[in-house]
Amino acid sequence: xxxxxxxxxxxxxxxxxxxxxxxxxxxxxxxxxxxxxxxxxxxxxxxxxxxxxxxxxxxxxxxxxxxxxxxxxxxxxxxxxxxxxxxxxxxxxxxxxxxxxxxxxxxxxxxxxxxxxxxxxxxxxxxxxxxxxxxxxxxxxxxxxxxxxxxxxxxxxxxxxxxxxxxxxxxxxxxxxxxxxxxxxxxxxxxxxxxxxxxxxxxxxxxxxxxxxxxxxxxxxxxxxxxxxxxxxxxxxxxxxxxxxxxxxxxxxxxxxxxxxxxxxxxxxxxxxxxxxxxxxxxxxxxxxxxxxxxxxxxxxxxxxxxxxxxxxxxxxxxxxxxxxxxxxxxxxxxxxxxxxxxxxxxxxxxxxxxxxxxxxxxxxxxxxxxxxxxx
Numbered sequence: 001x002x003x004x005x006x007x008x009x010x011x012x013x014x015x016x017x018x019x020x021x022x023x024x025x026x027x028x029x030x031x032x033x034x035x036x037x038x039x040x041x042x043x044x045x046x047x048x049x050x051x052x053x054x055x056x057x058x059x060x061x062x063x064x065x066x067x068x069x070x071x072x073x074x075x076x077x078x079x080x081x082x083x084x085x086x087x088x089x090x091x092x093x094x095x096x097x098x099x100x101x102x103x104x105x106x107x108x109x110x111x112x113x114x115x116x117x118x119x120x121x122x123x124x125x126x127x128x129x130x131x132x133x134x135x136x137x138x139x140x141x142x143x144x145x146x147x148x149x150x151x152x153x154x155x156x157x158x159x160x161x162x163x164x165x166x167x168x169x170x171x172x173x174x175x176x177x178x179x180x181x182x183x184x185x186x187x188x189x190x191x192x193x194x195x196x197x198x199x200x201x202x203x204x205x206x207x208x209x210x211x212x213x214x215x216x217x218x219x220x221x222x223x224x225x226x227x228x229x230x231x232x233x234x235x236x237x238x239x240x241x242x243x244x245x246x247x248x249x250x251x252x253x254x255x256x257x258x259x260x261x262x263x264x265x266x267x268x269x270x271x272x273x274x275x276x277x278x279x280x281x282x283x284x285x286x287x288x289x290x291x292x293x294x295x296x297x298x299x300x301x302x303x304x305x306x307x308x309x310x311x312x313x314x315x316x317x318x319x320x321x322x323x324x325x326x327x328x329x330x331x332x333x334x335x336x337x338x339x340x341x342x343x344x345x346x347x348x349x350x351x352x353x354x355x356x357x358x359x360x361x362x363x364x365x366x367x368x369x370x371x372x373x374x375x376x
Contacts (some may be wrong), residue, residue: 008094012318016108017324019085020081021074022076032238033234046089051297068143088329098161100228111123111124126157126160128166134152160185162354164227167226168232168242169237178312179214185376225373225374228263229265231286244270252284265287267287267289268295286316288306289318290319290321292334292335
């Protein structure tokens with residue numbers, strides 16, 4: 001008899017929903033990490049993620065599997081964004097959503113808005129670089145930047161349960177793991193702040209990125225917050241060859257001395273490296289996140305590779321859903337199906353018992369997240 005994987009999940013990294021109806025063009029842009037139109041004569045539905053949506057999400061909207069894309073979008077519009085979003089999030093069966101609020105915040109629901117719209121409890125994860133950018137636009141002087149940033153991050157994270165870095169998108173992981181001096185930070189701020197105050201929108205200055213991570217590490221140590229790192233697959237701003245998490249090993253050593261836990265998000269195609277790091281560092285945890293819904297039919301194989309080496313106590317569940325209710329549902333469905341497939345096989349091969357399989361499910365689905373995030 002197949003094991004039961006229906007228990008509620010904690011989605012430890014996701015984003016808010018877009019609360020309005022979407023055109024087909026808008027929807028297609030959101031199912032590709034390119035965030036641009038598909039080449040002329042093609043469609044983003046003609047990818048593993050589009051196939052998975054038509055196969056698995058269409059029945060929740062009252063359609064047969066594999067409808068034409070136009071029929072899918074028309075049905076979505078007929079039901080309305082609010083009903084569609086609630087239907088998919090409820091079907092995902094998550095007991096808690098931990099929401100990164102630092103990306104396209106004006107387009108999506110806040111944690112409180114998510115709870116109101118879907119009924120799912122939600123808490124906030126604060127994006128480090130987004131706070132730096134807010135401070136950079138505030139008019140602060142270079143000499144005051146270090147204190148202003150530290151104060152702003154502490155205030156933004158007052159009720160948060162975690163911090164997140166997107167340094168993967170801002171140069172990658174091959175940075176000096178040592179904290180910069182205050183003089184170096186002030187000098188770098190003196191060059192960067194005029195650019196931000198003239199209208200530039202991104203934090204890309206390498207010294208200030210390092211500074212942000214070390215300020216975040218101190219705050220995480222004080223408040224017992226984990227720090228999430230985007231790893232690997234993402235939109236084309238990510239320099240993927242510099243996103244191998246093994247490049248962060250020296251930095252993880254420093255964070256381990258501080259007692260700060262690290263969570264590696266998504267990780268594909270570096271999920272095996274992430275599993276190794278979770279095995280050898282006591283403070284490193286990981287998930288395979290959004291790659292499950294983006295790979296669709298191949299999701300089970302990828303989760304199986306993540307299960308090869310890493311302790312079951314070091315793996316978490318996340319969807320990294322952004323904007324679309326479909327991604328909350330697909331992430332949870334494909335995760336559950338993949339985990340059941342592998343554990344059923346282990347049981348059949350005599351490598352696991354049903355009781356042990358149930359414990360592994362509980363650990364990855366929710367208990368590991370409860371242990372490392374301050375959720376009480």
